[in-house]
Amino acid sequence: MTAPYLQASAIEVAFGGLRALQDCSFTITQGRITCLVGPNGAGKTTIFNAITGFLKPDSGSVAFKGRALDGLKPQDIVALGIARTFQNLRLFQDLTALDNVLVGLPDMAGEEPIGAIFRPFHAARALAGRRREAAAILEHVGLAHRANEFVRNLSYGEQKLLTIARVLATGAELILLDEPASGLSAGALDAVMVLLRRLQTEGKTLLVVEHNTRVVQKIADDVLFLHQGHLMAQGTPEQIISDPALAEIYFGGAI
Ligand SMILES: Nc1ncnc2c1ncn2[C@@H]1O[C@H](COP(=O)(O)OP(=O)(O)OP(=O)(O)O)[C@@H](O)[C@H]1O
Ligand SMILES: [Mg+2]
Numbered sequence: 001m002t003a004p005y006l007q008a009s010a011i012e013v014a015f016g017g018l019r020a021l022q023d024c025s026f027t028i029t030q031g032r033i034t035c036l037v038g039p040n041g042a043g044k045t046t047i048f049n050a051i052t053g054f055l056k057p058d059s060g061s062v063a064f065k066g067r068a069l070d071g072l073k074p075q076d077i078v079a080l081g082i083a084r085t086f087q088n089l090r091l092f093q094d095l096t097a098l099d100n101v102l103v104g105l106p107d108m109a110g111e112e113p114i115g116a117i118f119r120p121f122h123a124a125r126a127l128a129g130r131r132r133e134a135a136a137i138l139e140h141v142g143l144a145h146r147a148n149e150f151v152r153n154l155s156y157g158e159q160k161l162l163t164i165a166r167v168l169a170t171g172a173e174l175i176l177l178d179e180p181a182s183g184l185s186a187g188a189l190d191a192v193m194v195l196l197r198r199l200q201t202e203g204k205t206l207l208v209v210e211h212n213t214r215v216v217q218k219i220a221d222d223v224l225f226l227h228q229g230h231l232m233a234q235g236t237p238e239q240i241i242s243d244p245a246l247a248e249i250y251f252g253g254a255i
């Protein structure tokens with residue numbers, strides 16, 4: 001039997017007395033869009049942190065394509081093909097949109113500065129190539145016209161698209177998006193949904209934290225429902241949204 005694409009097994013995370021994740025086990029299927037839903041404080045971002053190496057679970061493990069990620073650093077996990085966005089964006093406000101993508105491209109970081117001195121022509125050509133690559137990624141998310149704009153001048157919706165561009169720059173195949181649609185206008189929301197579907201058709205696997213049930217219904221193949229650190233349910237969007245007990249938890253019975 002082949003290993004699950006991503007498998008989380010019995011993850012436990014506590015912050016002092018607060019049990020943020022309790023016995024959390026789930027799998028993510030390759031090529032699908034999985035939405036992670038649940039009320040504020042349920043532990044959704046903590047799951048992202050546990051998968052991507054930003055925190056070490058107290059117990060339990062995460063495996064990607066059969067390989068344990070335990071103890072790996074965030075950059076090692078990116079190199080294996082898993083990248084994430086942050087709920088609070090974490091963009092470089094004083095760089096342009098293009099430069100924010102450029103710094104996400106894999107070989108930028110390890111470049112030897114001495115090489116640029118001895119082989120300046122080669123270095124300049126390599127940089128030009130990477131700038132073209134970054135520009136193509138911006139084009140892909142619909143931000144080509146904003147490439148040379150400073151991030152601080154971009155709208156919130158544009159900044160959210162830019163966080164997705166930066167994740168794409170890593171070349172990751174499994175992409176974790178923490179609330180990519182929150183705070184967006186209706187038009188920007190539609191653009192994000194179209195983009196996520198397109199990424200799926202291009203072969204990406206997505207795990208998306210999302211609060212908006214309309215978005216979940218439109219984009220999710222699978223839904224994980226988290227409440228107070230427990231994985232309460234998993235199923236199709238229809239199964240989750242039509243479950244009165246889950247609706248009570250999520251909306252206080254409002255739907
Ligand atoms: N570094 C931390 N130190 C202490 N407590 C934390 C830390 N990170 C998260 N928590 C707590 O753990 C719980 C789960 O937080 P988490 O951010 O994962 O929730 P969430 O489901 O992403 O919520 P939201 O929908 O508001 O983003 C919350 O009670 C939160 O206050
Ligand atoms: Mg969160």
